[in-house]
Amino acid sequence: MPEPATFRSRARVVDLLGRQQIADAPTAMGELFKNALDAAATDVRVNFDEENQLLQIRDNGLGMRPCDVKDKWLVLATESRFQPDSEDSDNWLKHATSEQKEWLNKPKYGEKGIGRLSIALLGRMTLLWTVWGKGVDKVGTLCLVHWNLFQHPHLLFEDIPVPILKLQGSPSLSDFEYLFTTLQKNAAIQGILKDTEWDISPDKHLSKELQEDINIDCTALRQLIDLPWETGTSFIVFNPSEHVEELFEKDNNEIKSWEDRTADWLKSYHAFSTFWNPFHETKDRSFQIHPSLNDKPLDKSYRYWEPDDFKLCDHHIKIEVSKDGFAKGFFKNYNDKKTTPYQKQLKNLPKSHHSPGNFLVEIGYIQGQKSDSFLPEIVRNEMETRLKHAGGFSIYMDNVRIQPYGAIDSDFAGFETRRAKNAGRYYFSSVRMFGGVFIPNKTATGLKEKAGREGFVKNGASRGLRLWLEDLFTDLADSHFGSKSDRKDKKERKEKKAREAAQNRLAEETAEYLKSIKIYKAWIKEFEQREKDQVRKGRQHIAAERNAVAGTHIDDCEESIDKLRELENELRDSPCDPPDGAILEGDILDDVDTYIGTRERILNRLKKEITNQVAQLAPLLERARSEEDNIKNLSERLNSKSSYIHNSLHKELQPAIAKAKTIEGDIQDFADKEIAFINRIRDEALDGLTLEKIARDKSGESSKIFEKAIQLQTDTYDEVVLPRVRRLVNDFEHLTDNSSKSILLNELSKKIESLQERLDYLTEIALIGLILETATHEYENQVSLVRNSIRSLKRKLHNGEAETLAVLADAFEIIDHRIRMFDPIVRRRSPNRSSLSGKSIKDFILHHAKLTPDIHSKIEFTAAFCELQLHKVKTPVILGSIFNLFTNALYWTNKGNSKGRIRFSVVGNTIVVSDDGPGITKNDRERIFDPGFSRRPYGRGLGLFIAKEALRGADFILACSQEPELGALDGANFTITPFLNND
Numbered sequence: 009m010p011e012p013a014t015f016r017s018r019a020r021v022v023d024l025l026g027r028q029q030i031a032d033a034p035t036a037m038g039e040l041f042k043n044a045l046d047a048a049a050t051d052v053r054v055n056f057d058e059e060n061q062l063l064q065i066r067d068n069g070l071g072m073r074p075c076d077v078k079d080k081w082l083v084l085a086t087e088s089r090f091q092p093d094s095e096d097s098d099n100w101l102k103h104a105t106s107e108q109k110e111w112l113n114k115p116k117y118g119e120k121g122i123g124r125l126s127i128a129l130l131g132r133m134t135l136l137w138t139v140w141g142k143g144v145d146k147v148g149t150l151c152l153v154h155w156n157l158f159q160h161p162h163l164l165f166e167d168i169p170v171p172i173l174k175l176q177g178s179p180s181l182s183d184f185e186y187l188f189t190t191l192q193k194n195a196a197i198q199g200i201l202k203d204t205e206w207d208i209s210p211d212k213h214l215s216k217e218l219q220e221d222i223n224i225d226c227t228a229l230r231q232l233i234d235l236p237w238e239t240g241t242s243f244i245v246f247n248p249s250e251h252v253e254e255l256f257e258k259d260n261n262e263i264k265s266w267e268d269r270t271a272d273w274l275k276s277y278h279a280f281s282t283f284w285n286p287f288h289e290t291k292d293r294s295f296q297i298h299p300s301l302n303d304k305p306l307d308k309s310y311r312y313w314e315p316d317d318f319k320l321c322d323h324h325i326k327i328e329v330s331k332d333g334f335a336k337g338f339f340k341n342y343n344d345k346k347t348t349p350y351q352k353q354l355k356n357l358p359k360s361h362h363s364p365g366n367f368l369v370e371i372g373y374i375q376g377q378k379s380d381s382f383l384p385e386i387v388r389n390e391m392e393t394r395l396k397h398a399g400g401f402s403i404y405m406d407n408v409r410i411q412p413y414g415a416i417d418s419d420f421a422g423f424e425t426r427r428a429k430n431a432g433r434y435y436f437s438s439v440r441m442f443g444g445v446f447i448p449n450k451t452a453t454g455l456k457e458k459a460g461r462e463g464f465v466k467n468g469a470s471r472g473l474r475l476w477l478e479d480l481f482t483d484l485a486d487s488h489f490g491s492k493s494d495r496k497d498k499k500e501r502k503e504k505k506a507r508e509a510a511q512n513r514l515a516e517e518t519a520e521y522l523k524s525i526k527i528y529k530a531w532i533k534e535f536e537q538r539e540k541d542q543v544r545k546g547r548q549h550i551a552a553e554r555n556a557v558a559g560t561h562i563d564d565c566e567e568s569i570d571k572l573r574e575l576e577n578e579l580r581d582s583p584c585d586p587p588d589g590a591i592l593e594g595d596i597l598d599d600v601d602t603y604i605g606t607r608e609r610i611l612n613r614l615k616k617e618i619t620n621q622v623a624q625l626a627p628l629l630e631r632a633r634s635e636e637d638n639i640k641n642l643s644e645r646l647n648s649k650s651s652y653i654h655n656s657l658h659k660e661l662q663p664a665i666a667k668a669k670t671i672e673g674d675i676q677d678f679a680d681k682e683i684a685f686i687n688r689i690r691d692e693a694l695d696g697l698t699l700e701k702i703a704r705d706k707s708g709e710s711s712k713i714f715e716k717a718i719q720l721q722t723d724t725y726d727e728v729v730l731p732r733v734r735r736l737v738n739d740f741e742h743l744t745d746n747s748s749k750s751i752l753l754n755e756l757s758k759k760i761e762s763l764q765e766r767l768d769y770l771t772e773i774a775l776i777g778l779i780l781e782t783a784t785h786e787y788e789n790q791v792s793l794v795r796n797s798i799r800s801l802k803r804k805l806h807n808g809e810a811e812t813l814a815v816l817a818d819a820f821e822i823i824d825h826r827i828r829m830f831d832p833i834v835r836r837r838s839p840n841r842s843s844l845s846g847k848s849i850k851d852f853i854l855h856h857a858k859l860t861p862d863i864h865s866k867i868e869f870t871a872a873f874c875e876l877q878l879h880k881v882k883t884p885v886i887l888g889s890i891f892n893l894f895t896n897a898l899y900w901t902n903k904g905n906s907k908g909r910i911r912f913s914v915v916g917n918t919i920v921v922s923d924d925g926p927g928i929t930k931n932d933r934e935r936i937f938d939p940g941f942s943r944r945p946y947g948r949g950l951g952l953f954i955a956k957e958a959l960r961g962a963d964f965i966l967a968c969s970q971e972p973e974l975g976a977l978d979g980a981n982f983t984i985t986p987f988l989n990n991d
């Protein structure tokens with residue numbers, strides 16, 4: 009017969025049941041606290057050492073014997089350490105007090121096996137130290153577990169080493185070394201450290217962590233860890249997970265607003281502060297949790313709430329519900345001497361619902377609106393802060409909190425769901441209360457706690473509890489607290505609010521009224537003067553109409569009366585009487601009365617004046633109407649003659665209209681020729697280069713030529729073709745807009761005037777050039793004479809006089825530099841052309857910049873600019889134009905929020921001069937090259953005009969870019985582009 013098969017389990021089942029099934033760190037901590045309760049502990053101390061990344065959890069329970077560790081703690085799904093009426097349990101309780109034995113005879117708190125598995129969520133390696141017994145029976149057990157081993161997919165339980173020691177005193181250094189050496193030398197661990205297929209996930213480093221942890225410095229570790237020879241159990245967790253850090257993320261003084269708090273943060277605080285029922289005195293048993301961060305206790309983390317806190321809230325509600333659903337209790341408002349009784353038979357439960365047994369509901373409630381609260385301000389502020397720490401509606405069973413652990417969206421009693429429907433009616437909000445449901449005995453209820461998760465398993469009892477809670481709080485809201493209830497204080501509070509709102513509204517209106525009176529006191533003086541001026545003008549117009557031909561000034565008279573009516577409306581819109589109920593006294597009352605009296609006096613005067621002027625104008629209008637009839641007859645005769653002329657003219661123009669139809673074809677021919685011209689310019693620039701060659705060229709040279717051709721095509725259109733087209737269109741507009749000869753002559757006159765002005769500027773510039781050319785020889789002689797004299801004086805003067813001479817010499821050099829800046833104007837007429845490099849331009853700019861005082865701008869030259877080569881160009885023209893752009897940039901980079909940067913760069917074969925100044929507006933770009941246009945104070949507007957015209961003569965185009973060029977700064981961008989390829 010073949011042997012029967014059996015189930016086997018890999019070690020990773022521990023990881024699946026523990027780390028991956030426990031909800032979070034607060035849940036894991038809760039399971040450990042429950043295990044401490046099951047070990048008859050009264051105190052648990054938790055400390056997180058941030059610097060050394062160690063978490064230590066220690067209780068003062070009965071501890072474990074070596075056999076308990078081996079046969080129960082290290083075996084999954086074992087029975088509890090304590091089984092009543094068993095020989096083994098009697099041995100374990102040998103040294104327990106009668107009180108501890110009484111505790112342990114009650115139902116257990118922890119789930120079987122969950123406590124040990126939850127430690128895996130807290131960190132990757134755990135050191136267990138437990139001490140049991142007294143006197144000669146006292147024994148300690150030390151063992152080490154690395155949880156990463158349980159994540160290996162192929163290891164079995166028997167493959168994983170758990171070194172363990174039985175000790176008769178506190179562990180020594182050699183004991184620590186034994187544990188870690190055992191792991192280091194274990195063959196299975198050595199094998200998985202070499203397993204290349206393990207730990208391939210990018211977000212895990214299991215092998216590296218295992219290697220680091222088992223090779224820890226035992227000497228340093230022993231000094232860090234306190235393992236006392238006292239009854240109880242300690243867990244030391246190495247390299248705690250990020251979940252543990254959240255538990256200690258904030259201290260109690262750093263409270264965020266409700267909207268900013270995270271669910272994790274609330275869970276962290278609840279993990280310590282409200283685990284054990286703080287709302288009632290537990291006389292039969294004491295249990296305290298003492299968390300600390302870096303050995304510093306967290307303030308008020310044990311009993312954050314006290315039973316007396318129910319006296320410090322707007323409403324204290326305490327109601328007991330029987331297993332049959334009969335609710336009986338009371339509620340009491342703050343400072344009320346008597347309580348208000350309450351009783352109700354809750355809803356009958358449907359078939360799918362069952363009674364959860366007897367339970368108590370007790371909460372403290374704080375009003376949301378400060379104005380609705382009964383509490384003194386100082387008390388309310390304190391309670392508000394405490395609600396933000398650890399408020400909410402919780403469920404406790406046998407004094408241990410079952411749910412929630414603090415998640416904001418945990419609304420198991422349906423408070424927020426009901427408020428979303430009607431907040432006024434349903435009243436209660438879980439974020440405004442503390443306390444909850446208290447179930448006295450877990451054996452007397454059908455409620456089953458979830459394993460590794462907060463809350464209850466969904467069954468008939470949990471559904472019954474929820475239904476009764478919803479019914480209870482809905483009835484409380486409808487009968488006593490919500491908008492449907494008939495509360496005496498609600499009517500009084502509503503009336504009080506209405507009175508306060510009316511008083512506040514009156515105060516605001518009075519303040520606004522007095523503010524406007526203060527302004528209008530000055531305004532009314534100015535208004536009165538305007539009123540007098542307009543009255544005088546109206547009277548003058550009426551007098552003029554009486555003495556003139558009928559109708560001559562009628563329009564002026566009517567306009568004047570309309571303006572008087574506008575003034576009347578303006579005055580009526582000004583403030584008048586104070587708000588009803590406003591009380592004004594003293595100087596304020598005097599000021600208001602003075603203003604109102606002045607306003608009424610002017611208003612009455614205006615109304616009377618308007619009436620008088622309308623009456624005086626009436627006969628003048630009648631006189632004008634008789635003359636209008638004569639004018640109408642004359643107009644009809646004129647229109648008749650005009651109609652004849654119009655018809656005759658149209659007949660004479662018929663031949664011209666027929667001729668105009670042939671012009672459309674000529675315009676199309678013109679367009680075709682211009683397009684052909686532009687394409688020819690582009691093809692010449694490409695010089696036979698095809699698109700295939702450009703696409704295959706990896707060096708990028710062909711692409712540069714292509715971009716240069718495209719830019720040249722654009723520039724040719726903008727600079728040559730487009731102006732010709734616009735002139736043609738303009739000429740046709742003159743021919744087709746029926747303009748008279750006088751209008752055409754007027755436009756021509758304006759053009760001639762503009763050209764004359766341009767000619768005057770050019771003449772002035774030419775005169776400057778002639779004068780400079782004439783003065784150059786004499787200037788050079790005088791400069792030589794001054795310099796020789798300075799050198800002679802230097803040899804004769806000493807000390808202070810020599811320093812004064814040095815200052816004069818520097819000043820002279822600056823003046824000389826400024827005068828020589830005009831050299832390009834003189835030399836522009838030279839026909840000679842030469843090569844010019846970007847480096848030469850850079851040296852020219854930097855040389856002149858050094859001689860210019862108070863320059864704070866940063867001058868930048870790109871590498872491409874320095875490598876630029878221009879051939880057969882007029883160097884003085886290029887340098888003079890670039891320097892003009894540079895000096896303009898110097899001026900504008902000192903304005904606004906500029907950082908003072910000027911950049912010289914190259915895009916293709918185009919030179920770009922840019923800065924980070926305020927830039928140039930669209931309107932200014934259209935006029936910036938016109939002679940005489942300048943935005944600089946005392947500027948003559950010649951620089952850019954001269955530069956553009958000079959560059960045009962040198963076969964270059966100077967333009968102002970609408971957007972920043974590639975690699976240029978964000979301010980003004982000027983470009984200098986050769987009309988044809990200079991290479």
